[in-house]
Amino acid sequence: MALLLYASYGDGHLQAAKTIRDQLAAQGCRRIQMVDLMGEAHPLLDALSRRFYRSSYRFFPRLYGWLYEATRLAASRSPLARCLHSPGRRRLVQLLREERPDILLHTFPLFPGPPAGSPDRPALTAAIVTDYDLHRRWVHPGIDRYYAPTEEMRAELLAAGVPEERVCVAGIPVRPGFDARLRGLDRSELSRRGFDPELPLVLLIGGGAGVLGGLLPACARLLEARPRLQLALICGRNAAFARKARRRFAGHPGAGRLHVLGYVEELPELMRHAACLVTKPGGLTIAEGLAAGVPLVLFRPVPGQERRNAAYAERMGAAAVARTPDALAEAVLKLLADPVRLKESARRAEALGRPDGAERIAGDLLRQLEGYTGKEWPIRPSCRSRRNPG
Template sequence: MKSPKRFLIFYLSIGSGHLSAANAIKKAIREYGSEYRVFCEDLFTPAIRDSMLPEFLSLSSTLFFPGVYDTAWQSGSMMPGYELLQVMPVLRNRVMEILLHRNPDMVICTHSLPCSIMASLQSDHPDLPPVAAVATDFMVHPYWPIKKVKGFVVACDEARERLIERGGSGDRIRVLGIPIDPAAENLSIRERSDDIKRDTRFSINVLILAGGKRLAPYVATWPKTKNLMDMAMQLPAGRVHWNVVCGIPSAFSRLLTEFMKGREDVTLYEYVTDFMELLSRQDFVITKPGGLILAEAMALGIPAILVSQGSGQEAANSNIILSHRCGVLAESEKEVLAYLQDVLDYPYIAADAKRAALTFGKPSAARQAAAWFLQGMP
C-alpha cells in the first residue's frame, strides 16, 4: 500500500472523548507535514448531534440504567440490537456520502459504531480504504469489530490481551495509549523535570472536573462536588487549593459561583481552553472515570481520585487505574477528605501515586499513532 495522504476520522458525539481523540490524531498527523489532509466527521448528522439524543445516551449509562448498561458492555448481550444499528440505511448512507466527499486513503474510527459500519461496508465494497480502530477507554468491549479492521490502537496491555482473546491478531494491535493533545508531551517533560509552576500558597492543588463541552456525563457528580466544597472547610486552612472546572455555563455553575463567594481556597472555571496546562499544575484530579481525562492525567503524572466506580467502560477504566496504583476510589466526600488528610500527613503517598501515574501514562500516544497510520499499518 502506498503511503496515505488523506485521512478520514470518524467519531461519535456522545460525551467528548471520541472527538477529542480524533482532534488529537488530526493535530499529530498534520505536525508530520503540510501535505497531509485530515478530516474529522461525526457519524451523527447535525440534527442528531444538536438534539437531546447524545445527552440522553450519556445519562442512560450513568444515571438511568447503569446496571443494564454495565452488563451489556461487559457481555455483548446487546449485540443483536447493535448489529441492527450497523445496517440502518440512514447511518450506512451517511458513511458512504462522507467517504465519497472526502475520498480518504485511510479511515480511522474513535468509536466502535462507525468502525463496525465501515467493516460491514467493506464486505460489499472491497475497494474501500483500510480501517484503523482507536479505543478511547482503557479496555475494549465486545462491540468493536475484529474482521476487516487493519489495525487497533489500544491504551494498555490488558486491552491488547482482550482483543487477542476475541480473535484479534497481535501484530495488528499497538499499545500506544489513548490519543490526547500532542502538547502533553512537552508538559510531561516539564513534569518529569519538576519544571511546572504550581500555586505555592497551598500544600496541595486539587482539580475537580465537574463539567466539559457536554454536561450530561457529569450531572451525577454535581451533588458530591457541592457537598465536598462545603465539607472541605474541615481541612486545615491554607493546605488545599480547589480548582473546580464546571464546563459550559449551567445552573450548577451559577449555583456554585454563588455558594463559593469569599472562599480563598476555591477557584472556579467554566469551559477551559487550556485545560492541559491547568491540569499540569495540579497534584491530584477528582473526576469520574472517563477514559480521556484519565489518559491526560496519567500522561502528566497527576494521580486520580475517582468519585465513583462507574459502569461499563468507566468501571473498566477504574479497575485499570486502581490496579496500576495511579489513583484511589473515594466514593464519598468523607473518603476524599480523609485521603487528602493522609496525603498532607504523609507526603510519600502523593509521591508514590505520582510516580505510578508517570510510569503508566503515555503522553506521546497521538504522535505514535499518527506515525503508525502514516506507515499504512500494521
C-alpha cells in the first residue's frame, strides 16, 4: 500500500501526487491513498495558512520572499525546522498505524514520519522535490529516497549531507502528453479546437490575480503588433476573470484571434502546438513546458521559489523573464521575430524536460522495495510481520 501526502498550497503538489498515483497503479500497486495532511490534521490552520499564502503572493510578495529565504537554509535538526515539521505529526502517525503503508511519499515538505526502528515506520519514505530550488525543509534524515528535478539539485542535496545512494534525478512528474517528441505532429488538432492551424499560437496561463490582470494589456499589444498571431488565454477555474477578458476584447479588431478558455483538459495538446508559453514560474508548470519542448516566457515571479525557478530556467536558456505587461509583450515579440532563437530555446527546453519522470519515479519506488516480483504489491518481511503478527 502507498500513502501519498500533498498540500493545497498551489496546484502543483496535488498534481504531482495524482500523476504518481496513476503511475503506481499502472505498475501494480493495488492500494493507494492520497491525503492532504494539513487539511485533515488542522483544517482551520490549513485554511488560514492557504489564505495567507494567496494574500502574501498578491499583496505582500516581499514578505513571502523574506520568509522563504529566512528559512531556506535551516538545518533539519534546528528548532526552526522542528517547528516547521511539527504540524500534522500526530495525524500522520495515526494514519501510519491504521493503514500500514509500504511506501510513504511526500510531494510537500511536511513531517517525514517516525524515526528508523519505529514499528510505525514504512518500509520506504520518499520525497519528490516539486521546485527547481532546494529549500532545506525537504532535507531530513527520515527520508530514504529523494527524487530531484535536476543534476544541480542532486549536487545541492549531497552538499547538504544526503548520502549519494539516496538521490535519484528523475524530474518533476508531469502527466502523459507533455512530450516534445509529439511536438507539432498533427496541427489538425488545433482545427478541431477552433484554432487556425496556419497561425502561430501563444499560450498564456494565468496564476494569481496579480498575474491575470497583467496578461490583458500584454494580449492587446500582441494582437495589435502581430496580425498573424493567435492567443489562447487559459483562465483556469477563475470564471470572473474569463468574463472580464471577454468583455474587454468585445469589439476589438483582434478578438477573433483571442481564445479565452477556462479549465482545459487538453493542455498537453495545446502546449505541444504553441510557439511559446507564457506562465507563472511554478515548478510543475515549468516542468510541463520543458517536457513539451516549448520556449517559456515567465511572468512576474514572486520572491521565493518562483524567482529561483525562473532564474534556473532563464540560466539554462529555456526561458525569458518579464515583470511588466510591456516587457512580457516585448519578450514574446522578440522571440517570435527570431526563428533561430525560438528554435534554440525549444531545443534547450526539450533537453531539460523529463516527460517520463513519473514513470521513472514509480518504477524506482517499486525497485527500492525488497521482494517486488512485478505481480504483487511488495511487503518487506518487517512489514509483513507487523501486519500479520505470529
